[in-house]
Amino acid sequence: MDHIKQNPLVKTLGFNRIVLCLVLLGMYGFFAIFADHFVSYNRLLSAMNYAYFLGFLALGVTFVIATGGIDFSIGPVMFCAAIMSGYLLTHYHWPLWVCLITSIMIGMLYGVLNGYLVAYKGVPSFITSMAIMQISKGIASIFTKAQSVSWPQLAQENGWYRNLVKMKFGTTYIPVGLIILLAIAIICSIVLNKTKMGRYFLSLGSNKEAVRLSGVDVKKWEMIAYIICGTLAGIAAIFFVAAYTTVQPGYGDQYNNEAIAGCVMGGTSMAGGLASIGGTFIGVMIISILQEGILAIGLNKNYQLVITGIIVITAVFLDVVSRRRKN
Amino acid sequence: MGEVILTMKDIDKSFPGVHALDNVSFELQRGEVHALMGENGAGKSTLMKVLTGIYKKDSGTITYDGKDVEFTNPREAQQAGIVIVHQELNMLSHLTVAQNIFIGCEYMKGTMIDDARMNAESTKLFERLNINIDPTETMSKLTVGKQQMCEIAKAISHEAQVIVFDEPSAALTESEVSELFEIIRDLKKKDIGIIYITHRMDEVKVITDRVSVMRDGAYVGTLISENSTKNDIINMMVGRVIYEEPKTASKVPKDAPVVLKVEHLNAGRLVKDVSFELHKGEILGFSGLMGAGRTETARAIFGADIKESGDIYIDGKKVEIHSPKDAVKCGIGYLSEDRKRFGIVVQRTVAENSTMAYLENFMRGIFINKKNERMEAEKYVGSLAIKTPSVNQLVVDLSGGNQQKVVLAKWLVRDCDILIFDEPTRGIDVGAKSDIYKLMNELVKEGKSIIMISSEMPEVLRMSDRIVVMCEGRKSGELRIEEATQEKIMHLATMEN
Numbered sequence: 001m002d003h004i005k006q007n008p009l010v011k012t013l014g015f016n017r018i019v020l021c022l023v024l025l026g027m028y029g030f031f032a033i034f035a036d037h038f039v040s041y042n043r044l045l046s047a048m049n050y051a052y053f054l055g056f057l058a059l060g061v062t063f064v065i066a067t068g069g070i071d072f073s074i075g076p077v078m079f080c081a082a083i084m085s086g087y088l089l090t091h092y093h094w095p096l097w098v099c100l101i102t103s104i105m106i107g108m109l110y111g112v113l114n115g116y117l118v119a120y121k122g123v124p125s126f127i128t129s130m131a132i133m134q135i136s137k138g139i140a141s142i143f144t145k146a147q148s149v150s151w152p153q154l155a156q157e158n159g160w161y162r163n164l165v166k167m168k169f170g171t172t173y174i175p176v177g178l179i180i181l182l183a184i185a186i187i188c189s190i191v192l193n194k195t196k197m198g199r200y201f202l203s204l205g206s207n208k209e210a211v212r213l214s215g216v217d218v219k220k221w222e223m224i225a226y227i228i229c230g231t232l233a234g235i236a237a238i239f240f241v242a243a244y245t246t247v248q249p250g251y252g253d254q255y256n257n258e259a260i261a262g263c264v265m266g267g268t269s270m271a272g273g274l275a276s277i278g279g280t281f282i283g284v285m286i287i288s289i290l291q292e293g294i295l296a297i298g299l300n301k302n303y304q305l306v307i308t309g310i311i312v313i314t315a316v317f318l319d320v321v322s323r324r325r326k327n
Numbered sequence: 328m329g330e331v332i333l334t335m336k337d338i339d340k341s342f343p344g345v346h347a348l349d350n351v352s353f354e355l356q357r358g359e360v361h362a363l364m365g366e367n368g369a370g371k372s373t374l375m376k377v378l379t380g381i382y383k384k385d386s387g388t389i390t391y392d393g394k395d396v397e398f399t400n401p402r403e404a405q406q407a408g409i410v411i412v413h414q415e416l417n418m419l420s421h422l423t424v425a426q427n428i429f430i431g432c433e434y435m436k437g438t439m440i441d442d443a444r445m446n447a448e449s450t451k452l453f454e455r456l457n458i459n460i461d462p463t464e465t466m467s468k469l470t471v472g473k474q475q476m477c478e479i480a481k482a483i484s485h486e487a488q489v490i491v492f493d494e495p496s497a498a499l500t501e502s503e504v505s506e507l508f509e510i511i512r513d514l515k516k517k518d519i520g521i522i523y524i525t526h527r528m529d530e531v532k533v534i535t536d537r538v539s540v541m542r543d544g545a546y547v548g549t550l551i552s553e554n555s556t557k558n559d560i561i562n563m564m565v566g567r568v569i570y571e572e573p574k575t576a577s578k579v580p581k582d583a584p585v586v587l588k589v590e591h592l593n594a595g596r597l598v599k600d601v602s603f604e605l606h607k608g609e610i611l612g613f614s615g616l617m618g619a620g621r622t623e624t625a626r627a628i629f630g631a632d633i634k635e636s637g638d639i640y641i642d643g644k645k646v647e648i649h650s651p652k653d654a655v656k657c658g659i660g661y662l663s664e665d666r667k668r669f670g671i672v673v674q675r676t677v678a679e680n681s682t683m684a685y686l687e688n689f690m691r692g693i694f695i696n697k698k699n700e701r702m703e704a705e706k707y708v709g710s711l712a713i714k715t716p717s718v719n720q721l722v723v724d725l726s727g728g729n730q731q732k733v734v735l736a737k738w739l740v741r742d743c744d745i746l747i748f749d750e751p752t753r754g755i756d757v758g759a760k761s762d763i764y765k766l767m768n769e770l771v772k773e774g775k776s777i778i779m780i781s782s783e784m785p786e787v788l789r790m791s792d793r794i795v796v797m798c799e800g801r802k803s804g805e806l807r808i809e810e811a812t813q814e815k816i817m818h819l820a821t822m823e824n
Contacts (some may be wrong), residue, residue, distance in 0.1 A: 194694045195685050199679065206674040209512040213631055213669050214684040214737060215655025 016267045016319075022313075027286060031293035038296050045166060045173060047292035049243035052165060052177040053078065053236040056286045057259035059188050060232030062280045065263055066192065068127035068205040068272025069118060071226065073110060073132040074233045075255030080136035081106040082237035082247045086149035096158040104234035110136060111230020115223035126228075129318045133253065141249040148248040150243040165242040177239055182281075184232075195219045201225055204208035205272025246277065254305075258287050261308055265315045288312070329357040333378075333409075333489055338387035340377055342727075347373045349545040350387070353491065355489065355520040356502045360511060361533050363524045364554065365541035365564055366783055371524050374541070375491050379404040379411055380693040392488065402431075408488035410759050412478045420467035425449040427466050428481045452480040456510055472503030472611025479510060490514065491522040494617075496530060507533050525681075526616060528557045528817075540564055561813060577792035577808050579609045579771075585643070586776045587628075587659075587745050589633060592637030594627035599800040603744065605778060607772045612791030615820045620800040621780045622664055625747045629661040630654045641745070655684055657745075660738030664750035664780070668726075670734040673723035677715050678704035681736040688740075690693050707736035712762055717820065749780045763789060798822045 031038045058073045064071045086104035088094040094102070110132055117128040154162040165177040192198035200221040204211045212218045241247060264270060265286060266279020278327045285307060333355040340348040348370050355361050363371050365615045376382045378389065380398030389396050391407065391495070398404040418427055421545040425435075425445040434441040434448070449462035458476050460710060466474060475495060482490050492511075497505045511534060514521060523535055531552050540547040540563040547563045550643050587605040592598055597620035605611050613621045626633040630648040639646055641657050648654045654661070662670035671680055678697075682689050689700045704718040711732045715725055722733055731751065738746060748767070767777055767790060781787045785792055794806045796819035804819035 190694075194697075196690060196693075196695060198694060199686065202677055203679070203683065206666070206671045209669050210672050211683065212663060213629070213651050213663060215652045215741075216683070217650070217652050217684075273672075317331045 005279070007169055017276070017279055017282060020266065020279060020286070022297070024282060024286050024289065027289055027293065029297060031289070035293055038293065041172075043292060043296070045175060047288045048175055048178055049165065050291055050313055051284055051288035052181055052243065054238040054255065054262065054287060055281065056184070056232045056236035056239060058262040058284045059185060059277065060229035060236075060269050061256075061259050062263045062266075062275050062277060063192070063201055063269050064125070064229045064299075065223035065260070065270060066201045066205050066272060067225045068208065068268070068276035068287075069222070069225070070129060070260070071114065071125065071229050072253075072256050072260075073114065073136060073162060074229065074259060075257075076133045076136045076140075077107055077110045077230060078108070078233045078237045078240060078255065079249065079252035080140040081234045081272050082151075082241050083140040083149050083152075083249055084143050085237070086151050086241060086247060087144045087191045089151065090149060096161060100161060100238055103237045104231060107234020107237065108227060108231040110233070111227040112223075114230065115226030118226060119219040119222035137252070144249060146249055148246055150246045153245065162242045163236065165239060167290035171274070174203050177242075184235075185277055185281050190279045192277055197221065197224065202273055202275060205220060205275075207273075253274040258308060260282075261312045262287055264312055267315075267319065270316075329359075329518065331355070331358045332392060334388075334390040335374070336388045338374065338377055338389070339385045340373060340382060341385055347514065347544050348377065348384075349543075351541065351544070351546045352629065353539060353546065354549075355522060357518045357520050358515050358524050359537065360521045360535045361628060362535040362538040363522055363541065364526070364531070364538055364560060366495070367543040369564075370544040371541055372493065373544075375411060375493065375522070375524070378491070379409060380500075380733075393502065397599065405487075406554075408486055409486055409491070410482035410487040410489070411474065411491040411493060412482060413493050417465050418477070423465055424460055424469070424477050425462035426479060428452070428462075428484055440798055448484070455483065456513065457481060459505070461555060470503070471545075472499045472506065475499070475503075475507070476510065480515075483514075487519060489520045491524070493524045494522075495527065495707070496525065496527060504530075527821075528560060529821075531555075531560065546697055558720060561817070574789055574791070574808055576776045578611075579606055579792045580811050586641065587778075588643075589628060590638045590640070590641040591634065592624065592627055592634060592639075594632055594634040594637075597623040597800040598627050598634075601775045601797070601800075601802050603795050603802065603805070605776050607776055608774055609792045610767060610771055610777045610779055610790050612787040612794040613778060614782075614784070614787045614794055614816050615796065615797035615803075618783065619797040619820065621797050622749055623800075624797070625661060625749055625778065625780060628746060629659060629735065631661070650739050655741065655743070656703065659743060659745045659747065660684070660741050660743035661747045662731075662734055662749060662751055664753060666731055667735050671730050674721060676719050676721055677708065677713065677725070677733055677736075678718040680733050681740050682708055683736050685741040703740055704736070707739060711736055711739075711766065728762075731763070735763070743775070743777070745776050747778045747780070750783075751779065752783070752786065784816060787816070788813065796820050801809065 001009045037043070057078060061074055083102040083143055084106055085099040088102060089096060089099040114132050118121045120152050131203060152159045159316050163176060164180065166173040167176050192201065200211065204218050204222060262283035263280045265283035266276050266281070268275040268280060290305045290307060294301070294307070335351065335353040338348050338351045351370065351374055353374065365371050373382065377384045379401045380403055383402060391409065395554065396407065400405065413457045419430065421731060425442065428449050434444045446462040453460050453462070456476065456479065460469070460473055466477070469477070490636055495507060511521060525531070535552045536788045537548040537549055538552050538560060540560060542564060550559060582613065583606040586607050590602045592601040597618070601624050603611070612658050615621050626632045628639060628648070630653050632652045639648055644655050648657060651661070672683065682700050686695065689696050691704070701718055707713070708715060708718055713729050713732045713736070715729060722730055725733065751763050767779070771777060779790055786810060792808055794808065794811050794816065795802055796804045796806070796816055798820055803822045806815060
């Protein structure tokens with residue numbers, strides 16, 4: 001075991017991430033064998049539809065978890081942003097680009113509110129994000145009078161935003177969404193590992209008081225983590241509707257859990273101080289392939305919940321065990 | 328006094344980097360109150376933790392009631408009859424007195440908890456102790472003194488044969504202390520052996536039969552309380568070797584400018600109207616007993632806690648410090664007494680910790696210049712002799728003394744002109760200690776100024792140019808090094824108002 005860990009390739013990529021990649025490949029192989037017609041480009045594109053919005057949610061919440069907090073509101077906030085901006089587009093006929101920016105702004109505003117309460121008022125993030133989850137669901141319902149909202153199709157007027165997910169190029173589709181998600185993931189990774197902001201996020205997740213006593217404005221940085229998280233939820237909203245068209249008020253909770261599951265699988269510690277953007281990315285891919293595969297072998301969505309739960313527990317358990325052995 | 332109930336022989340215990348107990352022996356008789364004294368870090372608490380199974384000893388034997396024992400946790404010790412009454416009370420403040428006393432061994436009636444019986448049993452216990460507490464009262468409504476008596480009652484309920492009091496009087500008022508002494512005398516009559524850890528010299532004569540002294544993790548000796556004087560005990564406590572030339576006269580010129588002036592500082596219960604001046608190139612010692620308000624004063628100056636009133640001047644100019652960020656901008660660095668909680672970020676590397684207070688100096692655009700960061704950290708790893716395989720080592724893997732040096736490096740990287748060192752050598756080994764003393768002397772030579780809070784009297788006397796003594800939140804006196812003696816400091820530190 002140890003000599004594998006000393007391998008330079010393994011060292012740079014990280015042992016856990018390699019295990020995670022193997023899990024991903026194994027899962028893909030499993031479905032390739034047991035599900036009909038699973039190995040196809042269209043299947044992958046379909047699986048990626050799920051990965052885009054979930055990816056943005058998970059990237060955002062990785063920052064929050066790095067600071068030692070948690071955000072349970074991202075799913076409903078994403079829905080709230082998608083519903084409100086979609087309603088502005090379809091009922092009030094605002095220009096499309098304004099609606100897209102509005103969606104991002106709505107996510108950001110929830111992030112500001114959440115971050116302010118956590119960082120400056122000392123309310124536990126568990127509580128604030130639970131409350132904001134409810135608030136965002138309520139606001140979305142009130143705004144649309146509890147109607148669902150359908151964004152335009154590609155062929156319809158204002159449908160070009162759908163190219164953000166996949167663009168037709170000749171006879172094939174290019175997964176534009178994957179390129180954007182990857183680009184943002186790389187930016188997130190740089191922010192987390194190379195900049196002052198990321199350093200402070202991870203440090204205050206590990207020992208906030210020591211960072212404060214080093215003369216760092218910890219409240220400001222903690223709040224920024226939530227704002228980033230909210231903003232990415234606003235972006236996720238755009239990718240959700242670009243893939244799935246219709247959003248219904250009152251839902252979205254499931255996606256928090258899946259996003260957080262993605263982070264945790266990827267090696268981000270719920271205790272704060274340790275986070276991996278690459279791990280989160282792979283975690284999201286696992287969940288996306290899983291949900292596509294479950295549908296492909298003809299099981300319903302509930303099986304996906306069970307399996308995701310098991311994977312999360314296993315990942316965290318292995319993490320705890322390896323850390324205990326270290327001590 | 329009677330037969331021996333407890334013997335600890337040649338107890339040895341090491342932690343990474345610290346030899347905490349060095350062949351310590353200790354004996355307790357039935358019906359005896361045996362004081363255990365020593366400075367902070369002398370090893371008293373560690374010894375008691377070894378006794379009750381919180382720590383596992385490296386070697387040595389414990390004989391209790393004629394049998395060799397080795398407890399693996401406090402619960403086992405408790406069942407055998409050895410109980411600690413902790414300094415910080417372990418009470419569940421929302422439960423009632425009786426529920427607290429019987430926590431973990433509740434009386435049951437079928438599947439339900441039998442509160443009525445627990446209340447009745449508690450009343451019986453209190454009667455035995457001649458104290459008057461309502462067992463149905465919520466714990467948080469009691470005074471600290473009464474809470475402590477509940478702890479004692481809890482100890483008795485376990486049929487304790489040995490009770491360890493860890494600085495029981497520290498948080499009590501005078502009348503509560505005399506009430507406590509009554510109870511202890513009563514316990515004595517019941518042939519219970521009592522180990523009494525204390526810092527208060529005057530209590531030794533009043534309540535104890537014998538006194539054992541520890542120093543630097545080693546046993547120094549035992550005296551009969553009646554025949555010993557305060558000086559005897561102090562001599563045993565402090566007769567240590569200090570690895571830096573003693574200071575007999577201040578080297579700070581009389582006309583050295585005042586770099587920090589604090590006027591009428593008030594903050595909370597433990598900082599009352601504190602005023603003092605710090606000169607350039609000076610080490611200003613802060614002495615006093617535990618809970619005298621020294622750390623609180625430092626934290627208020629540094630902006631870590633809210634201050635109610637008072638002015639701070641740096642180089643003659645009044646400054647507003649509302650947060651550590653403001654303080655660091657003013658050139659103040661604070662090395663906390665509790666480095667684990669307030670000093671280091673354990674999950675980060677040595678390099679990352681050392682630039683924590685001055686990260687803006689290591690930026691290239693929006694990116695951290697990791698090469699510069701590493702080079703700067705390596706410089707201090709060298710000059711402070713930090714024992715670490717590399718600057719990329721996580722701080723969690725370092726020993727206590729080396730962690731402390733990393734915190735020091737943090738403030739040296741920032742190049743603070745005013746450094747507040749709060750117990751800079753607590754819990755670290757002698758080698759690291761002398762390194763830190765040397766470093767402090769070098770720093771003041773460079774023109775920096777240091778406030779050193781220390782509970783170790785010899786440290787204060789040998790490092791300081793001037794000494795401020797605090798007592799119960801007030802500055803009770805100020806001594807020049809030329810005139811300062813342990814007795815004078817002790818006198819000021821224990822001044823009764």
